[in-house]
Amino acid sequence: MKRFYVTVALVAAAIVFPSSIPVPHSDTTKVKVDDLLSKMTLEEKVGQMAQVTLDVITKGPNEYVSDEPVTLDPNLVRKALLEYKVGSILNTANNRARTPEKWHELISQLQEVAMKESRLKIPVIYGVDANHGTTYTAGATMFPQEIGLAATFNRAIVKRGSEICAYETRASSIPWNFSPVLDLGRDPRFPRMWETFGEDVYLASEMGKQVIDGYEGDDNNVKNTKKVAATVKHFFGYSVPNSGKDRTPVYISEMELRERHLPSFKAAIDAGAHSLMVNSGIINGVPVHANKYLLTTLLKEEIGFKGVVVTDWADIENLHNRDKVASSHKEAVKLAINAGVDMSMIPYNFRFCDYLVELVKEGAVPMSRIDDAVRRILTLKYELGLFDKPVTNYKDYTEFGSAAYEKVSYDAAAESITLLKNKNNILPVKKDVKVLVAGPNANSMRSLNGGWSYSWQGEKVEEFATKYNTILEALQKELGKDKVVFAQGVAYNEQGKYYEEKDVDIDAAVKAAAGVDYIVLALGENTYTEKPGDLHDLTLSLNQINLAKALAKTGKPTILVLNEGRPRLIRDIEQDMAAVVQLYLPGNFGGDALADILFGDVNPSGKLPYTYPMYANTLVTYDHKPSEEQVKMAGMYDYASDFAVQYPFGFGLSYTTFEYSNLRVSKTSINASEELTITVNVKNTGTVEGKEAVQLYISDKYASVTPDMKRLRGFEKINLKAGESRDVVFKITGRDIAFVATDLRWTVEAGEFEINIDKQKANFNVTETKAFNEVKTRL
Structure with a gap:
């Protein structure tokens, strides 16, 4: 028996630069930054705080549209970099992916101007959203979106995917990545739920640390030209708006903010993340971009974040245009910079620079605030090695898009796919069968990838991903085309909103089912993100529901494949399905991985x-309060508050069976600082090899603040052959089971705690109450 331990816790002339740069000492970087800062004019400093989108400096009819093929406009480039001294460019022209060669051409030209024509020779820092792979580079390796990566419960595969993403982003000559998303996916109405690592604080924190280590390296040496600077976003409380719609207000206590929404960001900051992007929304009536308490007192002073704070898209302007807390755009700049913003993602004009220079001269923004922001930005540029090597060259990245990298993507997709129902063990299906493949997601690479795939909304996926297999194509490859019948039944309107559907022909799909043994029904969502993904109804579309019901009535076993970014309600059809498989947004190899599982x-x-x-x-999360699980009591009404969910958090079936036994603790009582060892035996009692995500839950029986029913406090993914068993060991201390008390301090209180691993239970006591941190101020 093995033991397995885990601890909780303008001319495209290439610029030639040295290929290897020694890692500088932090004090050396500080000397360089301070020396450069002392030479800068106010206008040069303000320019470093400005970031515009690439379309602003390209040839084209206006700042929103570029000509194709995309070409930099020399006059506009010099206006941005020399007249306004802009320090950063982001995004991609016309919202579409480019080849590594094109990226190298464009960024080389920018650095040529910045490094040879500007007074102080300060390089531009280029940033991009590489959210599940290098989003905006043709040929890059696309991984499952974060929600799927979370479903793997596999730290190693998340880190490896992030390493590959960093490598391929640097192969694209881009050193700064606006990823990961560390908001919590606690509301399925939210259109960016799929960009998160799910609803749990611990899971998101652990996966976030893996991404930071993957992007930046274990030592955070981002001068390594295979690494990028990470940006944790969106700080914070962004993903739980009261309406469920993007960029709308949230009302949430500071206890909840600190206990649920802050830990994942703090974990990433502690892991060394170099930058942070601000929540575009409003918390308790105050836009986060104007909230000095959150951005300075909490983030920079209490937590000690030393990196760059960058806005989200046009969010300083939104303080005036949308949120109405600033009477003018100039006042909006004052509010945001004084609140703690270091760089403005403007993105379409230079008014920010003009306003900020005026504000400093008027004394409305102190020079000390400007110097702090610019010092952070210059430090990031030095740490990335941009002064010595401002452009990396795609020719040096021979593994870009390699088969080895694609294998990691496939493995991640395969480990993410979640079997939710398998009536009478209908799966796996033998290969001597004939199947009907139906549904709007059956023959779409777009829906497999989701948003942030080759373009913002993912509408260009089909142009870039033709070499990969849709669900239909993967099944045809597995069984042979003669064994696979295709009748879509419902199709999306690719030109309209993501949820609109056309070409509804359910009868044709029903007729096609006559000669098959099984039906694979791929339902879900088309691509979207942010505001375009807002919805009014969480229920799966009526057309898709009607298709599912009609196919179920044929009597043929129907395997429902859910290809969706958030859990759409399936209550009315679930009972008619022989099997339910959650695909999430698995990336380019999702179809192949699904076929291999089926x-x-x-x-x-x-x-x-x-x-x-x-x-x-x-819409209740697993870590709910006891009052959210009330049941009928004698002599009282049935509240219908029985926590009715379709499937619980952490659930997923296998083709084998796992038996948990012999749960034990190293001691039954600990003080707040002692370590407790928790051990459980896991055995594969089935006939095939399988992987199991062992999940440790702990419940605080009684506390001064109503405790959650249970909380995930540890997990580990293990692989067991048939008949093999293994001890999995978790180690925790009092800090690992603490909560945020009314005084906002992380606190563990004396009392009884219950351990749950699968159906195994054990108890232990904490013998003292202890607070683990100080809180400087509060909202």
């Missing part, structure tokens, strides 16, 4: 990283 070549091992709701008014 036919038994791969044993599914994904686990839900969120609670799958059954009703629109039961």
Whole structure:
């Protein structure tokens, strides 16, 4: 028996530069930054705080549209970099992916101007959203979106995917990545839920640390030209708006902010993340971009964040245009910079620079605030090695888009896919069958990838991903085209909103089912993100529901494949499905991975990283309070508050069975600082090899603040052959089971705690109450 331990816790002339740069000492960087800062004019400093989108400096009819092929406009480049001294460029022209060669051409030209024509020779820092792979580079390796990566419960595969993303982003000559998203996916109505690592604080924190280590390296040496500077976003509380719609207000206590929404960001900051992007929304009536308490007192002073704070898209302007807390754009700049913003993602004009220079001269923004922001930005540029090597060359990255990298993407997709229902063990299906493939997601690479794929909304995926297999194509490859019938039944309107559907021909799909043995029904969502993904109804579309019901009535076993960014309600059709498989947004190899799971070549091992709701008014997370689980009491009404969910957090089936036994603790009582060892035996009691995500939950029985029913406090993904067993060991201390008390301090209180691993339970006591931190101020 093995033991397994885990601790909780203008001419495209290439510029030639040295290929290897020694890592500088931090004090050496500080000397360089201070020396450069002392030479800068106010206008040069303000320019470093400005970031514009690439379309502003390209040839084209206006700042929103570029000509194709995209070409830099020399006059506009010099206006931005020399007249306004702009320090950063982002995004990609016309919202579309470019080849590594094109990226190298464009960024080389920018650095040629910045490094040879500007007074102080300060390089530009280029940033891009590489959210699940290098989003905006043609040929890059696309991984599952974060929600799928969370479902793997596999730290190693998340880190490896992030390493590949960093490598391929640097191969694109881009050193700064606006990723990861460390908001929590606690509301399935939210259109960016799929960009998160799910609803749980611990899971998101652990996965976030893996991404930072993957992007930046374990030592955060981003001068390494295979690494990028990470940007954790969106700080913070962004993902739980009261309406469920993007960029709308949230009302949330500071206790909740600190206990649920801050830990994942703090974990990433502690892991060394170099930059942070601000929440575009409003918390308790105050836009976060104007909230000095959150951006300075909490983030920079209490937590000690030393990196760059960058806005999200046009969010300083939104303080005036949308949120109405600033009477003018100039006042909006004053509010945001004084609140703690270091760089403005403007992105379309230079008014920010003009206003900020005026504000400093008027005394409305102190020079000390400007110097602090610019010092952070220059430090990032030095740490990235941009002064010595402002452009990396795609020719040096021979592994870009390699088969080895694609294998990692496939493995991640395979481990993310979650089997939610398998009536009478209908899966895996034998390969001597004939199947009907139906549904709007059946023959779409777009829906497999989701948003932030080759373009913002993912509408250009089909142009770039033709070499990969849709679900239909993967099944045809697995069984042979003569064994696969295709009748879509419902199709998306690719030109309209993501949720609109056209070409509804359910009868044709029903007729096609006559000669098959099984039906694979791929339902879900088309691509979207941010505001375009807002919805009014969480229920799966009526057309898709009607298609599912009609196919179920044929009597042919129907395997429902959910290809969706958030859990759409399926209550009305779930009982008619022989099997339910959650695909999430698995990337380019999702179709292949699904086929291998359906036919038994791969044993599914994904686990839900969120609670799958059954009703629109039961959007409750697993870590809910006891009062959210009331049941009928004698002589009283039935409250219908029985925590009715479709599938619970952490749930996922396998083609084998796992038996948990012999849960034990190293001691039954600990003080707040002592370590407790928790051990459980896991055995594969089935007939096939399988992977299992072992999940440790702990419940605080009684506390001064109503405790959650249970909280995930540890997890580990293990692989067991048939008949093999293994001890999995977790180690925790009092800090690992603490909560945020009314005084806002992380506190563990004396009392009884219950451990749950699968159906195994054990108890232990904490013998003292202890607070683990000081809180300087509060909201």
